[in-house]
Amino acid sequence: xxxxxxxxxxxxxxxxxxxxxxxxxxxxxxxxxxxxxxxxxxxxxxxxxxxxxxxxxxxxxxxxxxxxxxxxxxxxxxxxxxxxxxxxxxxxxxxxxxxxxxxxxxxxxxxxxxxxxxxxxxxxxxxxxxxxxxxxxxxxxxxxxxxxxxxxxxxxxxxxxxxxxxxxxxxxxxxxxxxxxxxxxxxxxxxxxxx
Amino acid sequence: xxxxxxxxxxxxxxxxxxxxxxxxxxxxxxxxxxxxxxxxxxxxxxxxxxxxxxxxxxxxxxxxxxxxxxxxxxxxxxxxxxxxxxxxxxxxxxxxxxxxxxxxxxxxxxxxxxxxxxxxxxxxxxxxxxxxxxxxxxxxxxxxxxxxxxxxxxxxxxxxxxxxxxxxxxxxxxxxxxxxxxxxxxxxxxxxxxxxxxxxxxxxxxxxxxxxxxxxxxxxxxxxxxxxxxxxxxxxxxxxxxxxxxxxxxxxxxxxxxxxxxxxxxxxxxxxxxxxxxxxxxxxxxxxxxxxxxxxxxxxxxxxxxxxxxxxxxxxxxxxxxxxxxxxxxxxxxxxxxxxxxxxxxxxxxxxxxxxxxxxxxxxxxxxxxxxxxxxxxxxxxxxxxxxxxxxxxxxxxxxxxxxxxxxxxxxxxxxxxxxxxxxxxxxxxxxxxxxxxxxxxxxxxxxxxxxxxxxxxxxxxxxxxx
Numbered sequence: 001x002x003x004x005x006x007x008x009x010x011x012x013x014x015x016x017x018x019x020x021x022x023x024x025x026x027x028x029x030x031x032x033x034x035x036x037x038x039x040x041x042x043x044x045x046x047x048x049x050x051x052x053x054x055x056x057x058x059x060x061x062x063x064x065x066x067x068x069x070x071x072x073x074x075x076x077x078x079x080x081x082x083x084x085x086x087x088x089x090x091x092x093x094x095x096x097x098x099x100x101x102x103x104x105x106x107x108x109x110x111x112x113x114x115x116x117x118x119x120x121x122x123x124x125x126x127x128x129x130x131x132x133x134x135x136x137x138x139x140x141x142x143x144x145x146x147x148x149x150x151x152x153x154x155x156x157x158x159x160x161x162x163x164x165x166x167x168x169x170x171x172x173x174x175x176x177x178x179x180x181x182x183x184x185x186x187x188x189x190x191x192x193x194x195x
Numbered sequence: 196x197x198x199x200x201x202x203x204x205x206x207x208x209x210x211x212x213x214x215x216x217x218x219x220x221x222x223x224x225x226x227x228x229x230x231x232x233x234x235x236x237x238x239x240x241x242x243x244x245x246x247x248x249x250x251x252x253x254x255x256x257x258x259x260x261x262x263x264x265x266x267x268x269x270x271x272x273x274x275x276x277x278x279x280x281x282x283x284x285x286x287x288x289x290x291x292x293x294x295x296x297x298x299x300x301x302x303x304x305x306x307x308x309x310x311x312x313x314x315x316x317x318x319x320x321x322x323x324x325x326x327x328x329x330x331x332x333x334x335x336x337x338x339x340x341x342x343x344x345x346x347x348x349x350x351x352x353x354x355x356x357x358x359x360x361x362x363x364x365x366x367x368x369x370x371x372x373x374x375x376x377x378x379x380x381x382x383x384x385x386x387x388x389x390x391x392x393x394x395x396x397x398x399x400x401x402x403x404x405x406x407x408x409x410x411x412x413x414x415x416x417x418x419x420x421x422x423x424x425x426x427x428x429x430x431x432x433x434x435x436x437x438x439x440x441x442x443x444x445x446x447x448x449x450x451x452x453x454x455x456x457x458x459x460x461x462x463x464x465x466x467x468x469x470x471x472x473x474x475x476x477x478x479x480x481x482x483x484x485x486x487x488x489x490x491x492x493x494x495x496x497x498x499x500x501x502x503x504x505x506x507x508x509x510x511x512x513x514x515x516x517x518x519x520x521x522x523x524x525x526x527x528x529x530x531x532x533x534x535x536x537x538x539x540x541x542x543x544x545x546x547x548x549x550x551x552x553x554x555x556x557x558x559x560x561x562x563x564x565x566x567x568x569x570x571x572x573x574x575x576x577x578x579x580x581x582x583x584x585x586x587x588x589x590x591x592x593x594x595x596x597x598x599x600x601x602x603x604x605x606x607x608x609x610x611x612x613x614x615x616x617x618x619x620x621x622x623x624x625x626x627x628x629x630x631x632x633x634x635x636x637x638x639x640x641x642x643x644x645x646x647x648x649x650x651x652x653x654x655x656x657x658x659x660x661x662x
Contacts, residue, residue, distance in 0.1 A: 024609055075489070176220055180352065
């Protein structure tokens with residue numbers, strides 16, 4: 001999993017999932033069709049017209065795969081619609097100095113890489129020219145800057161394995177049927193919601 | 196065995212399988228399902244030809260996109276109607292008990308779990324909703340999950356999880372009049388910041404937490420996620436046991452005695468170590484209010500707004516400036532006296548009977564300011580019935596409030612209950628993000644008492660001046 005991309009900078013701390021996709025769009029029963037709703041209230045005016053000053057409406061965002069966001073990206077609601085909307089727009093990675101827990105887990109399950117870099121690297125990325133591209137490589141867990149500097153990023157080894165090998169997490173859990181059954185055999189204090 | 200925290204005890208008790216290189220496979224005792232984050236998970240099961248492994252450990256209700264109008268009337272919003280109908284279809288197809296619209300047990304998922312006695316100490320509880328942390332108030336390890344994980348739990352009753360860090364929140368002392376559980380949690384989040392508890396689970400401890408009722412503990416645990424923690428817990432004690440006893444799904448007879456004996460083993464051992472500790476002096480707390488666009492932007496209600504120019508870190512300075520701009524507030528000024536358009540009393544944070552009693556105690560015999568629209572939304576049908584039995588709707592209506600049907604309502608503004616652009620609310624809910632209560636709406640988070648005070652005066656008010 002290697003890709004090269006311009007950066008889409010959104011250097012705002014604590015971007016919450018209500019901004020990534022507002023709650024009124026969660027009435028859908030599908031996973032699809034969420035790309036237009038990404039950052040909707042920052043992206044469109046009251047008439048539904050694109051706001052030219054918002055980064056996603058600018059040429060550098062078209063065809064880009066990497067969002068460069070501020071600290072604690074994806075805080076708030078657990079909605080998986082957030083990574084669905086980001087990936088449907090075309091993003092394959094978000095770079096930040098930290099991520100909220102649930103968003104990070106949701107992203108990894110949707111092949112959206114939550115890449116944590118140190119503040120000084122984050123600062124250097126923000127200084128890049130608009131058309132400068134970086135390379136992200138999951139196997140080596142590295143981001144390569146235009147000047148050739150390579151920065152490693154942490155990722156959960158199991159998630160990395162699943163993404164690189166195409167392992168389906170639910171399929172993996174289902175293979176543990178005997179362990180689950182053994183655990184259930186000695187559980188105590190269960191409720192019965194069907195009673 | 197070295198001394199363990201309650202967090203570690205619950206983790207250890209739910210390990211199904213451990214394999215090097217993979218996260219722990221953890222068993223889930225109770226799975227709560229609602230209409231918004233489940234449809235794609237059920238579709239995933241259908242696509243794979245899978246069943247729900249343990250419908251007996253699963254419960255569903257409709258709350259998020261559900262109107263707070265008469266349940267006998269159809270849902271006007273066609274997309275919401277379809278989503279609520281899909282929940283019923285999914286529950287019927289997969290054999291899950293659903294307390295949907297019109298059920299006597301319908302309500303906000305985090306209100307009905309505890310009130311039905313489904314949430315019990317020592318359990319692992321999950322839901323496709325970040326406020327699942329609420330259930331930690333009963334000594335359960337409860338956390339929010341995404342829709343992929345909802346599918347995992349439906350299919351296997353298990354989740355792959357990494358251990359979180361343990362974070363002790365020590366709150367000692369006694370709350371002064373006008374200061375509530377909501378003020379404890381708003382003060383914590385203001386202190387550590389919205390990301391302060393990331394990768395951690397809070398355990399709330401200390402004399403001020405012990406003195407809280409079960410419902411007040413739920414208010415505290417509910418907003419753990421607003422401090423970045425996936426879960427927050429309070430060790431069970433006699434308050435917990437008294438709360439659970441006699442509820443519909445609570446153990447009975449010999450099973451009750453056995454359960455209490457088990458639950459008494461759960462509190463953290465003497466000398467158990469935490470990865471991090473913060474302390475809060477309850478004696479010093481004042482009523483809290485948020486001024487900005489995340490729950491960490493909170494302050495004592497008598498304080499002045501922060502001045503961005505005085506903030507050193509540039510991104511943090513930008514955050515404060517951006518928030519004040521969105522809220523149309525000026526740094527350095529007080530918030531007291533700021534006009535309010537709407538007051539919302541409800542949500543999984545503050546819609547339980549004690550919250551409604553608290554608000555009613557201030558509103559009784561008084562009139563809300565004519566310029567303020569006040570919505571009171573009980574957390575469940577059971578809360579609504581209890582409130583009716585106590586005459587609370589009459590108090591609210593006489594004061595000029597709108598008394599509605601249970602649901603998430605204006606906390607998430609998915610069901611038509613929402614702010615108009617530019618309006619200010621004082622809200623007892625949990626999130627003040629931009630547009631959270633309606634596009635362009637501006638939210639001040641506070642306790643039910645502080646919300647009721649604003650309803651009466653039409654401006655942000657220190658409730659202690661009205662007590």
